[in-house]
Amino acid sequence: MFRRKIVVKTLVFLIWGFYGASSVFAGTTGKIAGTVTDAKSGSPLPGANVVIEGTTFGASSDENGRYFILNVPPGRYTVKATFIGYKAAVVRNVAVNVDVTSTVDFKLEESAIAGEEIVISAEGPVVEKSLTSSKQVVNDATVSNLPISTVEEVIESVPGVVAHLGEIHLRGGRAGEEVNLVDDAQINDPLFNKSAIPINPNSISELEVITGTYNAEYGNALSGVFNYILKEGGDRHKGSFTYRSTFSGLDHFKGKNGQDIYSDYDPSSPAYSAVSRDKLAKAGDDPFQIFEFEAGGPIAKNLHYYVTGRWFDNPSPWP
Numbered sequence: 001m002f003r004r005k006i007v008v009k010t011l012v013f014l015i016w017g018f019y020g021a022s023s024v025f026a027g028t029t030g031k032i033a034g035t036v037t038d039a040k041s042g043s044p045l046p047g048a049n050v051v052i053e054g055t056t057f058g059a060s061s062d063e064n065g066r067y068f069i070l071n072v073p074p075g076r077y078t079v080k081a082t083f084i085g086y087k088a089a090v091v092r093n094v095a096v097n098v099d100v101t102s103t104v105d106f107k108l109e110e111s112a113i114a115g116e117e118i119v120i121s122a123e124g125p126v127v128e129k130s131l132t133s134s135k136q137v138v139n140d141a142t143v144s145n146l147p148i149s150t151v152e153e154v155i156e157s158v159p160g161v162v163a164h165l166g167e168i169h170l171r172g173g174r175a176g177e178e179v180n181l182v183d184d185a186q187i188n189d190p191l192f193n194k195s196a197i198p199i200n201p202n203s204i205s206e207l208e209v210i211t212g213t214y215n216a217e218y219g220n221a222l223s224g225v226f227n228y229i230l231k232e233g234g235d236r237h238k239g240s241f242t243y244r245s246t247f248s249g250l251d252h253f254k255g256k257n258g259q260d261i262y263s264d265y266d267p268s269s270p271a272y273s274a275v276s277r278d279k280l281a282k283a284g285d286d287p288f289q290i291f292e293f294e295a296g297g298p299i300a301k302n303l304h305y306y307v308t309g310r311w312f313d314n315p316s317p318w319p
């Protein structure tokens with residue numbers, strides 16, 4: 001009995017250890033850091049409050065005026081700094097990306113009487129000084145503006161990625177040499193080492209593509225890493241519905257729908273007899289159709305929901 005308890009405790013410890021280790025393989029959040037100083041003298045202001053408006057994220061500056069805010073989901077935010085005896089300063093459009101530190105420095109002006117806050121618009125590029133790998137980031141705004149219907153087409157738009165015969169190649173590597181992550185969880189098919197889960201492009205908040213000299217935290221990746229960060233519900237209820245379609249009869253010009261079936265197959269073969277001549281003649285009459293929806297919003301305080309769905313209608317003469 002005593003030995004059985006030891007075995008059970010050991011198994012629980014090992015499972016917890018593996019789970020804890022897997023949770024640090026890849027990042028799903030970013031970081032905001034910087035300094036708060038006096039605009040006139042340049043002296044650091046310790047104890048200044050720096051918050052991300054509309055969220056519960058924030059920090060206080062140390063004795064050197066430095067601050068950092070961790071675990072910030074990717075997106076664009078408004079950051080505000082306040083200190084007693086100084087005017088508040090606000091920086092808008094601060095971009096936060098996965099595994100990237102966004103630098104936001106504040107220079108506060110002295111004020112005996114509280115006045116209007118200073119508003120600064122931040123449009124500069126995010127630069128990660130400690131980055132050693134080649135990384136490309138595609139955000140949701142870019143995805144929504146692309147003429148794409150699948151997540152594979154989103155990947156193809158990234159420099160260094162080549163699609164050939166339905167397979168993805170990174171910088172000349174073979175297909176199946178990449179690691180696919182969704183919110184820190186690996187989704188590779190163990191048989192073909194490809195993504196085992198279809199991803200709705202509308203649900204992507206940010207796609208991080210890492211190619212070459214990536215950190216050791218990304219294991220089993222030979223050519224690169226695809227790190228998908230999915231959307232989360234916001235403070236307001238919102239949703240969208242998208243319908244896409246091709247023109248009827250457009251695929252009559254594509255042999256893959258049966259235009260060359262008469263020369264490629266023997267009429268007496270099972271592959272040919274499975275489809276009637278009438279169906280082959282009508283191949284391409286019906287359009288390809290895609291229905292997509294997404295919705296999200298608050299449920300309770302600090303609790304949100306987000307749902308998405310996709311239906312792809314691909315008419316074909318094949319049973």
